[in-house]
Amino acid sequence: MIPDTPPTPYLVALVETVEANINAMQRRLEESQIDLRPHIKVHRIPELGRMQTSPGAVGIACQTLEEVEMMVTAGFGDILLTNSIVDRKKLSRLAALMSQAKVAVTADSDQAVDELSGAVGASGGKASVYVECDIGGVRTGYAESGPAAALAMKIVRSQFLEFGGLAAYLGGNPRCPDIDAAEATLAEVVARLARAGVDVPAVSVGGTVLAMRAWPDCSPSTVTEARPGNYSFFDATKVEYGLVGYEDCALRVISTVISRPNPTRVILDVGWRILSNNELPGRPTYGHILEYPDARVVRLYTEHAIVELPGSSSLPRIGELVTIVPNSCDGVLASVDTLYGVRGARIEHVWGLWERAVLK
Numbered sequence: 521m522i523p524d525t526p527p528t529p530y531l532v533a534l535v536e537t538v539e540a541n542i543n544a545m546q547r548r549l550e551e552s553q554i555d556l557r558p559h560i561k562v563h564r565i566p567e568l569g570r571m572q573t574s575p576g577a578v579g580i581a582c583q584t585l586e587e588v589e590m591m592v593t594a595g596f597g598d599i600l601l602t603n604s605i606v607d608r609k610k611l612s613r614l615a616a617l618m619s620q621a622k623v624a625v626t627a628d629s630d631q632a633v634d635e636l637s638g639a640v641g642a643s644g645g646k647a648s649v650y651v652e653c654d655i656g657g658v659r660t661g662y663a664e665s666g667p668a669a670a671l672a673m674k675i676v677r678s679q680f681l682e683f684g685g686l687a688a689y690l691g692g693n694p695r696c697p698d699i700d701a702a703e704a705t706l707a708e709v710v711a712r713l714a715r716a717g718v719d720v721p722a723v724s725v726g727g728t729v730l731a732m733r734a735w736p737d738c739s740p741s742t743v744t745e746a747r748p749g750n751y752s753f754f755d756a757t758k759v760e761y762g763l764v765g766y767e768d769c770a771l772r773v774i775s776t777v778i779s780r781p782n783p784t785r786v787i788l789d790v791g792w793r794i795l796s797n798n799e800l801p802g803r804p805t806y807g808h809i810l811e812y813p814d815a816r817v818v819r820l821y822t823e824h825a826i827v828e829l830p831g832s833s834s835l836p837r838i839g840e841l842v843t844i845v846p847n848s849c850d851g852v853l854a855s856v857d858t859l860y861g862v863r864g865a866r867i868e869h870v871w872g873l874w875e876r877a878v879l880k
């Protein structure tokens with residue numbers, strides 16, 4: 521029990537585990553001579569971003585313009601915004617940021633590139649643009665090499681733009697992403713551009729699962745940079761994929777048992793508002809309770825979790841605190857205002873979770 525903690529439910533990050541995870545990823549990629557650019561979208565906390573970059577990362581990646589604004593203000597000098605910006609007001613904010621720090625952006629359409637070119641041209645600057653490719657994530661980006669190379673050529677020819685390289689993301693929940701297919705897609709674009717005399721300065725791929733499966737085992741030779749985000753915390757999903765153990769999961773929700781209606785069920789004072797409704801592939805539970813590993817969080821209400829335990833196990837008593845490793849970091853970190861960074865039995869940091877995923 522940590523002194524001075526708030527009433528439950530609350531969220532803690534084990535700082536020593538975060539540090540170990542950050543260092544392990546840095547070492548993993550360094551050994552394969554791959555640059556690390558941590559994606560900060562999962563936490564949006566500058567101090568954590570600094571912890572991630574200080575062992576040797578080349579910069580950070582952000583997912584929203586607001587994240588970039590905050591990170592530039594916090595002093596980060598090399599940022600890749602991994603999202604297409606097409607709104608004109610946002611584009612002029614982006615152009616302003618590009619004059620303050622090294623900020624690059626991804627694009628996957630002529631329209632995005634034209635609008636960006638207009639915005640940076642008007643501000644008298646130059647923008648670095650990465651062409652986004654779809655390497656199996658089936659989200660944004662070009663799945664075909666022809667249009668991807670054509671957009672890169674357009675960027676190369678543009679007065680106000682420079683070609684930063686290729687960017688791609690493979691996330692979701694692949695237990696075993698097809699790294700060979702991802703590599704083939706990217707290599708084809710690089711080869712097309714090489715034939716046209718265009719050098720590709722960087723090939724940046726996102727995703728913790730991808731990073732951990734690709735290096736050192738598959739080592740896709742076209743890729744120069746990895747952008748994992750979840751790896752500083754990990755979560756029950758990554759345990760389920762066999763990437764890490766629960767001891768590597770730094771994020772924990774602390775909750776109180778408020779009811780024991782029958783011999784196999786207890787109710788916790790935390791619901792979907794905090795745990796989020798992310799299901800765990802392969803195991804029907806909304807989070808893993810460390811003290812009761814056989815327990816399953818079978819149902820969530822807004823502020824209640826219904827937990828079932830096998831009849832043979834001991835039941836937590838009313839008033840007892842339990843520690844839940846969430847299924848997904850993103851949902852939890854988007855739902856609470858404060859993250860307590862804990863070292864041993866001491867609260868070392870009280871981090872405000874800025875820019876929650878709420879509509880304004």
Ligand SMILES: Cc1ncc(COP(=O)(O)O)c(C=O)c1O
Pocket residue numbers: 559561562581583602688689691725726727728729747748749750751
């Ligand atoms: C474009 C992009 N890059 C990198 C990441 C980081 O991936 P992960 O959260 O799997 O570490 C994400 C996460 O959604 C992403 O969308």
